[in-house]
Each structure stands twice: as C-alpha cells, then as structure tokens.
Amino acid sequence: MSGTPAFKRLPRAVREQQMLDAAVRVFSRRGFHAASMDEIADDAGISKPMVYAYLGTKEELFIACLHREGARMTAAIAGAAAPDLPADERLWRGLRAFFGFVGGHRDGWAVLYRQARGSQPFATELAAMRNRLVEVVAGMLDHALRARGREVSATDLEVVAYALVGASESLADWLADHPEADPERTAGRMMNIAWLGADRLLHGASWEEGRAPS
Amino acid sequence: MSGTPAFKRLPRAVREQQMLDAAVRVFSRRGFHAASMDEIADDAGISKPMVYAYLGTKEELFIACLHREGARMTAAIAGAAAPDLPADERLWRGLRAFFGFVGGHRDGWAVLYRQARGSQPFATELAAMRNRLVEVVAGMLDHALRARGREVSATDLEVVAYALVGASESLADWLADHPEADPERTAGRMMNIAWLGADRLLHGASWEEGRAPS
Incomplete structure (x- = not known):
C-alpha cells in the first residue's frame, strides 16, 4: 500500500465503479431487456458514448455487473469463513455472509441472478461463479473431514457441495421474494438444515433403507 | 374406466401426444431458439399447419412440453411417495423417482428446465411447478412431524421444503451434466444429505453457535 494515491489512474477506476453502480440499479429496476443505456448513463451522470467507451455494449455491461456482484459475494463468503475456525462456525459465517448479501441486494439478486440463469451468455458466466462457490464449499468440507482423519472421494465432496449451494x-430466492423475512434468521434456518446433516455425514453416518432411526 | 375406447376422440389426443413427443425431442436436440416448427412437424410426421392448429406457436408448444414433462415428473414423485410409508421411505422413494426421471431425460432436463428457468413466460410456468413440488415436500414433512406429535410453523416447513427442492x-443439474453418473446412486447421495439432517430436525434438534457436537 502506497501512501500516495495514483491520481492519474484513480478517476477511471472510480468512474467505472460509478457506472457499474448505476447499471446494477437500472437493471434491478427495469430488468435486462427494458433497461436502456440512456437511463444508465443518466443515472451515472455520464454521457452515453462514455459508457459505451468504458464498458461496451449493454450485454457486456450486464456481464460486468454480474461479474462484480459475484466477485463481491464470493469474497464476502470466503472472507467470513476463515480456515482456522471449526467447520460449523465456518459454515455459519459463510451462510450469514451469503444471506446478508442477498438480503441487502434483494432487487439485484432477483434481476441479475434470475435473468442470468436462463439466457446465454449470462448463464455461462453464472455457472462459472457457482462452480467457484461449489469449490469453496467442497474445500471447507474436505478440510473438516481431514481434521477428523477422514477422507472421501472428490465426487462425494462435489455432490454434497452442489446440494448445499443449491x-x-x-432459500436466497425465497428471501428475495419475502421482503419481511430476516436474512440472519434465514441463514440460521439454512444452518440448521445443512449442519444437522453435514455433522453426521462428517462422522461417517449414512441412511440405510429400512433401518431409519425413528 | 369404460371398456369401449372413444374412437372419435382418441386420434386427436394421441396425435397431440405424438407432437409433444416430437417437440420435446427437437427442443432437446436444438434448444428453444434454434428449434424450427418445420423440424418438429417433420419429426412428428404431421404437416406444419396441423401443428400450429393443434398446439399453437412455438412458444405455446414449448410451454405445453414443459407442462406435460412437469406434470409427469410431479406425478411420478407423488405416486412413489405413498402417504402410508414412514417419512424416510417416502423421501427415499420420492428422490429415487425424481432422479430416475431426470436420469432418463438428461437432454430434456437440460434444455427444457434450464432454458425455462431464466426467460419469460417460461420462468413463471416453472415457478408454478416448483411451488407444487415444494407443497408436496412440505406436506410430507408436516405429516411426519404430526406423526411424532410435533408441529412447526408453515414458514418453517416451507423453508425446509425450499431447501430440499433446491x-x-x-444435483439434478449435476446428474444431467454427468452422463456416467448413476441416477439411483445420486438419489442415495441426496437421501444421505437430506435425511441425516431432516431426521434430527424432525426430532426437534437445532444447531447452536459455539455448541456444535464435534
């Protein structure tokens, strides 16, 4: 970290972030198809040719929004789930960060995430983000298992991570649709669902047909 | 059930199903945008004007496909999870039916489901299907809880059902992307993940910060 800010370079970076902020707001308000570059430029207080020059077409701008929001979310989750904590604390902090993020960006989640899910090229971008999240979760599980002297196949880890992420x-969709719901409480609910099972899985338990504890 | 088939009405119903079979095949092969009504008519062995007359535009045809596949899947799950079985058996049979369905229709799942997820008006149709599935799962959980003399709020049931369906x-997406993966084994993995936790939830357990069994 230098004590002297890079004055020559800063304005461009700041301006780009302002445009992305404006774009996220407008996409959230209008949806991808109805959003216009005029409104985004207006909202950012920048001319439309400048928006095009900095960030490209509306599609490229949407991908840049997805990318930044996704990176922020993944960073929030990975940062919260510090590796030196017990497995359940890491999961709890990760879930709290995730639901806190979605709860703080309900509109953005609904538009950016849901729109991106089904249409190319956004779906590919989103699949890559989900894969990074699956890797983070699988890494957490692997770490917790090794701490207990256990090891499972990469496929088993991947499958459990997919299920937890899914x-x-x-539940994030549910939270986005329920403005009255509390993000922290939703994280707690997910924690209960995930941990009670994960804890037994980590101890090597499994369900067997006709032998269920009732 | 009458012993005499309704000859006058049967041909139209049969023909509609043939067109839907052809449409599912073509949509699965090409994706929604690249699929043409010519190819669907060809595949069904029916003239294109007839396809339009019976089932409407390409959009309407896609919705009809979604609707039929969704109804088949929901019926397979609900039929497998008979109410007089113990909760874990019902969940297991439901999951086996679900993953069996997806495993038997990998292409269809990938196209119909993934395409429908992000674009209107398909996303609305899909959300309605998911809500029916969430209701089925919440009903199963409620039934299992009442059998144990317990009751939880409708919101708690809904949240757990959302998590299980999600x-x-x-995992169904994972299965669709892994042609070598066995549907039954995938159902077993999901059963382990879901049941180990659900069983403890049904007994009233919950995770508490700093008090995790390790």
Whole structure:
C-alpha cells in the first residue's frame, strides 16, 4: 500500500465503479431487456458514448455487473469463513455472509441472478461463479473431514457441495421474494438444515433403507 | 374406466401426444431458439399447419412440453411417495423417482428446465411447478412431524421444503451434466444429505453457535 494515491489512474477506476453502480440499479429496476443505456448513463451522470467507451455494449455491461456482484459475494463468503475456525462456525459465517448479501441486494439478486440463469451468455458466466462457490464449499468440507482423519472421494465432496449451494440458492430466492423475512434468521434456518446433516455425514453416518432411526 | 375406447376422440389426443413427443425431442436436440416448427412437424410426421392448429406457436408448444414433462415428473414423485410409508421411505422413494426421471431425460432436463428457468413466460410456468413440488415436500414433512406429535410453523416447513427442492434441483443439474453418473446412486447421495439432517430436525434438534457436537 502506497501512501500516495495514483491520481492519474484513480478517476477511471472510480468512474467505472460509478457506472457499474448505476447499471446494477437500472437493471434491478427495469430488468435486462427494458433497461436502456440512456437511463444508465443518466443515472451515472455520464454521457452515453462514455459508457459505451468504458464498458461496451449493454450485454457486456450486464456481464460486468454480474461479474462484480459475484466477485463481491464470493469474497464476502470466503472472507467470513476463515480456515482456522471449526467447520460449523465456518459454515455459519459463510451462510450469514451469503444471506446478508442477498438480503441487502434483494432487487439485484432477483434481476441479475434470475435473468442470468436462463439466457446465454449470462448463464455461462453464472455457472462459472457457482462452480467457484461449489469449490469453496467442497474445500471447507474436505478440510473438516481431514481434521477428523477422514477422507472421501472428490465426487462425494462435489455432490454434497452442489446440494448445499443449491439449497442456499433456493432459500436466497425465497428471501428475495419475502421482503419481511430476516436474512440472519434465514441463514440460521439454512444452518440448521445443512449442519444437522453435514455433522453426521462428517462422522461417517449414512441412511440405510429400512433401518431409519425413528 | 369404460371398456369401449372413444374412437372419435382418441386420434386427436394421441396425435397431440405424438407432437409433444416430437417437440420435446427437437427442443432437446436444438434448444428453444434454434428449434424450427418445420423440424418438429417433420419429426412428428404431421404437416406444419396441423401443428400450429393443434398446439399453437412455438412458444405455446414449448410451454405445453414443459407442462406435460412437469406434470409427469410431479406425478411420478407423488405416486412413489405413498402417504402410508414412514417419512424416510417416502423421501427415499420420492428422490429415487425424481432422479430416475431426470436420469432418463438428461437432454430434456437440460434444455427444457434450464432454458425455462431464466426467460419469460417460461420462468413463471416453472415457478408454478416448483411451488407444487415444494407443497408436496412440505406436506410430507408436516405429516411426519404430526406423526411424532410435533408441529412447526408453515414458514418453517416451507423453508425446509425450499431447501430440499433446491438441493435436489442442483444435483439434478449435476446428474444431467454427468452422463456416467448413476441416477439411483445420486438419489442415495441426496437421501444421505437430506435425511441425516431432516431426521434430527424432525426430532426437534437445532444447531447452536459455539455448541456444535464435534
């Protein structure tokens, strides 16, 4: 870290972030198709040719929004789930960061995430983000297992991580649709669902047909 | 059930199903945008004007495909999870039916489901299907809880059902992308993940910060 800010370079970076902020707001308000570059330029207080010059077409701008929001979210989750904590604390902090992020960006989640899910090229970008998240979760599980002297196949880890990420995404959708719901409480619910099972999985338990504890 | 088939009406119903079969095949092969009504008519062995007359535009045809596949899947799951079985058996049979369905229709799942997820009006249709599935799962959980003399709020049931459906959808995506993966084994993995936790939730357990069994 230098004590002297790079005055010559800063304005461009700041301006780009302002444009992305404006773009996220407008996409959230209008949806991708109805959003216009005029409104985004207006909202950012920058001329439309400047927006095009900095960030490209509306599609490229949307991908840049997805990318920045995704990176922020992944960083929030990975940062919260510090590796030196017990597995359940890491999961809890990760979930709290995730639902806190979605709860703080309900509109953005609904538009950016749901729109991106089904249409190319956004779906590819989103799949890459999900894969990074699956890797983070699989890494956490692997770490917790090794701490207990256990090891499972990469496929088993991947499958459990997919299920946890899928369950969390589904609850994030639920949270985005329920403005009255509390993000922290939703994280707690997901924690209960995930941990009670994960804890037994980590101990090597499994369900067997006709032998369920009831 | 009458012993005499309704000859006058049967041909139209049969023909519609043939067109839907052809449409599912072509949409699966080409994707929604690249699929042409010519190819669908060809595949069904029916003239193109007839396809339009019976099932409407390409969009309407895609919705009809979604609707039929969704109804088949929901019926397979609900039929497998008979109410007089113990909760874990019902969940297991439901999951086996779900992953069996996806495993038997990998291409269809990938195209119909993934395309429908992000674009209107398909996303609305899909959300309605998911809500029906969430209701089925919440009903199963409620039934299992009442059998144990317990009751939880409708919101708690809904949240757990959302998480289970989301986790299963995520694993179904994984299954669709892994042609070598066995549907039954995938259902078993999901059962382990879901049941080990659900069983403890059904008994009233919950995770508490700093008090995790390790």
